[in-house]
Amino acid sequence: MAITIKDIAELGNVSKGTVSRVINGEPGVGEETRRRILKLIKELDYQPNASARGLAVKRSNNIGVIIPHTGNYSMSSAYWPALLTAVTEKAAANDYNILLSTARSEEDVDSAYRTILRGKRVDGLVIGAEQFGDEQLVELMFKNFPFVMVGKGPDISHYYVDVDNVGGARKMTEHLIKLGHKNIAMLTGPETYPSVRDRVKGFTQAMTEAGLNPEHIYYCPYWTEKAALTCKEIIHNKAGITAIFAAAGDLVGGVLKVFKEEKIRMPDDLALASFDDHPLFECFVPGITAVSQPINLLGEAAVDQLFLLMGGKVPTAKKIIFETEIIVRGSCGANLS
Amino acid sequence: MAITIKDIAELGNVSKGTVSRVINGEPGVGEETRRRILKLIKELDYQPNASARGLAVKRSNNIGVIIPHTGNYSMSSAYWPALLTAVTEKAAANDYNILLSTARSEEDVDSAYRTILRGKRVDGLVIGAEQFGDEQLVELMFKNFPFVMVGKGPDISHYYVDVDNVGGARKMTEHLIKLGHKNIAMLTGPETYPSVRDRVKGFTQAMTEAGLNPEHIYYCPYWTEKAALTCKEIIHNKAGITAIFAAAGDLVGGVLKVFKEEKIRMPDDLALASFDDHPLFECFVPGITAVSQPINLLGEAAVDQLFLLMGGKVPTAKKIIFETEIIVRGSCGANLS
DNA sequence: ATGAAAGCGCTAACAC
DNA sequence: GTGTTAGCGCTTTCAT
Numbered sequence: 001m002a003i004t005i006k007d008i009a010e011l012g013n014v015s016k017g018t019v020s021r022v023i024n025g026e027p028g029v030g031e032e033t034r035r036r037i038l039k040l041i042k043e044l045d046y047q048p049n050a051s052a053r054g055l056a057v058k059r060s061n062n063i064g065v066i067i068p069h070t071g072n073y074s075m076s077s078a079y080w081p082a083l084l085t086a087v088t089e090k091a092a093a094n095d096y097n098i099l100l101s102t103a104r105s106e107e108d109v110d111s112a113y114r115t116i117l118r119g120k121r122v123d124g125l126v127i128g129a130e131q132f133g134d135e136q137l138v139e140l141m142f143k144n145f146p147f148v149m150v151g152k153g154p155d156i157s158h159y160y161v162d163v164d165n166v167g168g169a170r171k172m173t174e175h176l177i178k179l180g181h182k183n184i185a186m187l188t189g190p191e192t193y194p195s196v197r198d199r200v201k202g203f204t205q206a207m208t209e210a211g212l213n214p215e216h217i218y219y220c221p222y223w224t225e226k227a228a229l230t231c232k233e234i235i236h237n238k239a240g241i242t243a244i245f246a247a248a249g250d251l252v253g254g255v256l257k258v259f260k261e262e263k264i265r266m267p268d269d270l271a272l273a274s275f276d277d278h279p280l281f282e283c284f285v286p287g288i289t290a291v292s293q294p295i296n297l298l299g300e301a302a303v304d305q306l307f308l309l310m311g312g313k314v315p316t317a318k319k320i321i322f323e324t325e326i327i328v329r330g331s332c333g334a335n336l337s
Numbered sequence: 338m339a340i341t342i343k344d345i346a347e348l349g350n351v352s353k354g355t356v357s358r359v360i361n362g363e364p365g366v367g368e369e370t371r372r373r374i375l376k377l378i379k380e381l382d383y384q385p386n387a388s389a390r391g392l393a394v395k396r397s398n399n400i401g402v403i404i405p406h407t408g409n410y411s412m413s414s415a416y417w418p419a420l421l422t423a424v425t426e427k428a429a430a431n432d433y434n435i436l437l438s439t440a441r442s443e444e445d446v447d448s449a450y451r452t453i454l455r456g457k458r459v460d461g462l463v464i465g466a467e468q469f470g471d472e473q474l475v476e477l478m479f480k481n482f483p484f485v486m487v488g489k490g491p492d493i494s495h496y497y498v499d500v501d502n503v504g505g506a507r508k509m510t511e512h513l514i515k516l517g518h519k520n521i522a523m524l525t526g527p528e529t530y531p532s533v534r535d536r537v538k539g540f541t542q543a544m545t546e547a548g549l550n551p552e553h554i555y556y557c558p559y560w561t562e563k564a565a566l567t568c569k570e571i572i573h574n575k576a577g578i579t580a581i582f583a584a585a586g587d588l589v590g591g592v593l594k595v596f597k598e599e600k601i602r603m604p605d606d607l608a609l610a611s612f613d614d615h616p617l618f619e620c621f622v623p624g625i626t627a628v629s630q631p632i633n634l635l636g637e638a639a640v641d642q643l644f645l646l647m648g649g650k651v652p653t654a655k656k657i658i659f660e661t662e663i664i665v666r667g668s669c670g671a672n673l674s
Numbered sequence: 675a676t677g678a679a680a681g682c683g684c685t686a687a688c689a690c
Numbered sequence: 691g692t693g694t695t696a697g698c699g700c701t702t703t704c705a706t
Binding site: 002045049054060069078080084085088092099100102111118119121224256259279284 | 339382384385386387388389390391392397399402406415417418421422425426429434435436437438439451455456457458561590593594596597615616617619620621622624
Binding site for chain 1: 691692693694695697698699700
């Protein structure tokens with residue numbers, strides 16, 4: 001039988017109330033008493049029961065994380081795992097645990113939503129944008145439940161953290177242009193995603209400003225096989241394209257596979273740039289130039305915001321945007337010294 | 338204010354007890370009543386408070402997962418994210434949530450241990466082997482706390498799931514030998530890890546049986562930079578080595594980086610094989626031959642075992658071992674049709 | 675089939 | 691400074 005606050009109280013010849021005060025570091029306990037109880041707690045290796053405490057204070061000390069099904073062998077991007085790690089660490093530093101929910105389908109999202117959110121299992125939520133539908137988001141907002149999104153959500157304006165997708169895509173496109181590419185194709189995710197739209201915007205801006213025509217934009221689900229198919233389309237449309245900007249880590253695998261199959265050499269036959277970096281990218285010959293996102297910062301900022309929200313405070317900023325960095329490698333033709 | 342069982346009871350003109358029975362699908366409730374209460378629950382969107390229920394039944398319906406810090410951009414392996422996904426899914430299917438703890442250091446492990454395990458936050462634990470020290474494992478066993486390890490733990494004999502590391506390494510080594518390699522170096526993890534020892538064993542067996550000398554075994558932490566350094570050592574020791582067997586996904590990045598730097602071509606200059614597959618491996622030219630582990634199965638089996646343990650049952654097998662599969666690509670010189 | 679009531683382990687308000 | 695007590699929302703006997 002596990003040891004409870006009552007046991008400690010009896011053994012220490014004090015009341016449960018006093019023990020509770022000691023546990024929570026509250027004032028109003030004699031120095032000697034406190035020391036004695038603390039010693040007892042340590043000796044008996046007592047830990048307060050989380051459910052009981054949760055019931056009493058109406059807090060779970062858990063924060064829920066809802067992200068897409070990741071770690072799947074079919075995903076070559078390390079984005080979500082990295083984010084999860086950052087969030088978990090930051091939460092742990094604040095004495096919060098992570099309740100995880102990975103969602104593959106719409107129903108998963110909904111069931112995650114029900115089990116995790118309801119029943120006060122969590123005090124707040126970090127949600128991978130694109131995971132929730134508008135209705136659910138609206139419901140959360142309506143209930144005034146604390147949550148922050150990672151990545152800009154649908155249309156709904158709520159607290160979120162994100163990278164500067166427009167800027168990142170723009171910088172990369174400018175880099176490509178500077179290297180002499182004029183006919184650049186953009187391979188990107190589903191058109192409905194705000195992040196996709198922003199990346200397209202950045203691409204379009206850079207192209208237009210350089211007097212080039214951003215006509216080759218290919219939307220494609222984040223799915224290797226489909227990316228490969230779309231890549232083939234790009235290659236075979238004979239539009240004189242010299243560079244492909246794969247605007248998401250998950251798409252790069254598909255492109256690389258096609259390059260391999262069709263013996264396309266980077267950067268001479270075709271240049272390749274990625275939005276999202278991966279440790280293996282620098283192992284390719286040439287290395288794959290990529291827009292690198294500060295995922296740790298995203299995760300930490302998300303948790304910071306969430307804690308503010310959970311504390312009933314109003315964060316100063318509704319969104320927190322981080323800059324990206326281009327990691328120049330050889331895949332686009334840069335002259336690497 | 339959130340709606341409680343009391344509200345439902347009053348609105349339904351029944352007692353809380355009856356509502357409780359309905360919620361939990363227990364018998365002893367009239368058909369009409371049950372229907373009525375169910376309807377009410379749905380209408381009011383009622384979800385029982387997890388803490389309260391946990392307190393009453395002494396179960397959290399959470400299972401804890403303790404794995405190494407993953408998703409880190411410095412890790413090129415998808416092993417832990419994939420495992421986490423599988424575990425989460427399987428748990429969700431049984432109405433259990435995942436409480437995550439990623440541990441970077443020894444202290445992290447200990448704090449994870451304290452916060453998660455104690456206080457009945459979780460009813461059981463899935464632990465990435467190599468995460469816990471012997472003392473903690475012993476403590477868990479002593480307390481008779483249900484847990485299963487993924488990967489064989491230190492010396493302690495407890496329930497675990499794993500792949501056949503000996504067999505996998507052996508198969509890969511035989512593959513290498515069949516392709517004509519005689520002087521093969523094994524680059525592997527820390528010597529203290531049971532999985533490492535098993536892989537070394539498999540390698541040694543295959544070499545010895547072929548009349549070859551398994552003398553080139555290099556132990557190295559799972560850390561890209563160190564792997565690169567060790568790889569250079571292998572290359573420069575001029576022992577006439579023709580193939581490197583990197584016995585963990587995390588090491589492959591280091592090797593590839595060196596290959597790139599030193600312009601070593603696979604498989605002619607040096608062959609490369611990996612233990613652990615990754616979606617990007619097939620994108621390299623040539624593709625990287627790898628031992629593929631059935632990570633999903635591992636995760637599911639771990640949860641299955643854990644549920645048995647949690648149910649007070651004694652699983653029929655103390656360990657569950659899965660076979661690996663070699664994915665032959667071009668990096669070792671195979672003649673790909 | 676259903677209600678009443680005790681109790682799970684803790685916190686918090688109030689007393690002294 | 692410390693004890694007492696009343697819940698928190700649920701399950702679970704035990705009556706009826």
